[in-house]
Amino acid sequence: MTTASAEKTAENGAGEEGYNFAYLDEQTKRMIRRCILKAVAVPGYQVPFGGREMPLPYGWGTGGMQVTASIIGHDDTLKVIDQGADDTTNAVNIRRFFARTAAVDTTEVTAEASIVQTRHRVPEDPMTEGQILVYQVPQPEPLRKLEPREIECRKMHAYKEYGLMQVSLYEDIARFGEIATSYSYPVMVNDRYLMSPTPIPKFDNPKMHDFPALQLFGAGREKRIYAIPPFTKVKSLDFDDHPFEVQQWEENCALCGAEDTFLDEVILDDRGGKMYVCSDSHYCARRRAEGHRGTLSDSAAAAYAAAVGAADRPSEDGESAEWVT
């Protein structure tokens, strides 16, 4: 995350020819880093920034990419996930973008990455001090669904007037008996700002609390940046008699047998047959490599992996991918 190394590389012309290191020009990166510093200083506050047009469409991670482009240096190792998986097309595409424009190392191993850019998930493996988690944010304003006007929302944040949100959660309980929000579940950061955790499932909300890594959030279309510094209090909204709860599955991961991860439902046939697998593809692969097994036989697991086009290449670092054979 050093500017010096970024500029050095820019002069060296590493990465995509004709473009600066990591695509954005140094002035823009500096502007974004200033906004990031402000965001870190005021946890959960949405800092407006002069978002640039990126060569990927709005809504596809332009905010996260601008944050990553501004903090990435030559020595960084980048991991990109979408829905928890490294091999979804958008994750592949963004990883390619940085491999191309910044010529940085990329990885799928959460522990090896200095920067993890994510859409819709927090990795299952714990992250540590010194790492940075960059979230792609479609809608930074947690109040937007209740109040479409920016002017009004900013006033509500300024006065810490979040009654509207509490009432909306209460209405859910009155109508459904529970809070009917399963993702983008609002949180209070540092007892001050109401914040959208981005559309991560509420399953991941507790991970944000006291998280050792720096969490940065970039919303490109809406031109906002916000942050949670390491070891900050993050509380999911709830009521004394209706405490916050995360999703639970009756099943375990069919591949690695994990009991405590977020599971994706995989439809096996048109007669209601289904199984559940970890949404975090790296976490699942690591557990399989360590010898953990789910209900699925090894041959069935291999067939599944082949069918979804998952990691079947020979691994260069000997870390992942062996489990499928």
Add this chain to the structure above:
Amino acid sequence: MYVAVKGGEEAILNSHKLIAEERRGDPAVPELTLTQIKEQMQIAVDRVMTEGSLYDRDLAALAIKQAQGDLVEAIFLLRAYRTTLTRFGETLPIDTAKMAVRRRISAAYKDLPGGQVLGPSYDYTHRLLDFALAAEEGAGEPQAEEAAETVAEAMPRVTEILNHEGLIEEEIALNDEEPVADLTREPMEFPADRDMRLQNLARGDEGFLLALGYSTQRGFGGNHPFAGEIRLGEVAVEFAPEELGFAIEIGEITVSECQMINQFAGSAERPPQFTRGYGLAFGHCERKTMAMALVDRALRARELDEVIEYPAQDEEFVLYHSDNVEASGFVQHLKLPHYVDFQSELQLIRSLRRRHTEETLEAAE
């Protein structure tokens, strides 16, 4: 260096090859050249330059070719290129009163100094398919006759004529103290000032502005508008480099301009007076400038103490949704995987249904 590669990457690369193949079409047909697009699809080029916020006919033509004629995609390509360019500074405001006019019409006066100049327009063509154009060798090269006299040099703006009597509000004078807003560098802030609103509208989607402008005419807001003046032509662009201290002409651009004149009943502070709505676009984009002028006027409701009750008057609604690059990206991002959120919703709806069944059973007992 270790770069993680997986199945998705190959699919993406193959998808690029397929779309390139589709773009080229039948290889037996000669490939389209940029010059052909630039010369024979001028209005498409103009729209891409306007909404792409970059005056460069060659790059706009390239973007249109690359996007297979999808103009919103072409606008996106041009924008993504524009954002990497260095900014040297701001030009002086262009002076459209000094325009080399090719077309100038006013719907407010029958005759006026400088006269009505119809110029190039589809307005009075009969919209009958011209099968002569379908012929392989084309329809030949029509040549307009040279006019008996040249267009008047003095071509004062209609709004200036009205201004002599004070019938129309004054144009806001240039204020050197306050720099002009630039929403490509700074995020939009609300309430937005007119400079930022106009920039947003100039970049805004033509279809969106057309529908909004139309809505003001049909009764969803609106103050009866007159097309005070519409002109098309070439204007000089001047730039004053700091080290020189005086302005030099750096080129010429084609612009379309529309000045709408609107009724205004007056308020406690202001006498009854005509008010302005303004539209400006690169090249020949007349429909866009007219729609823009209507929406600009509607958005001035706050400033003129009018009741804000319709979509076109609502600046957050208009300015946040006018940009087709943003809109197209976000609408189409729904194509991206949403497995995790969908799984969460599945869990929730199963739980809600379980509760519903239990409650129904209990009620039955």
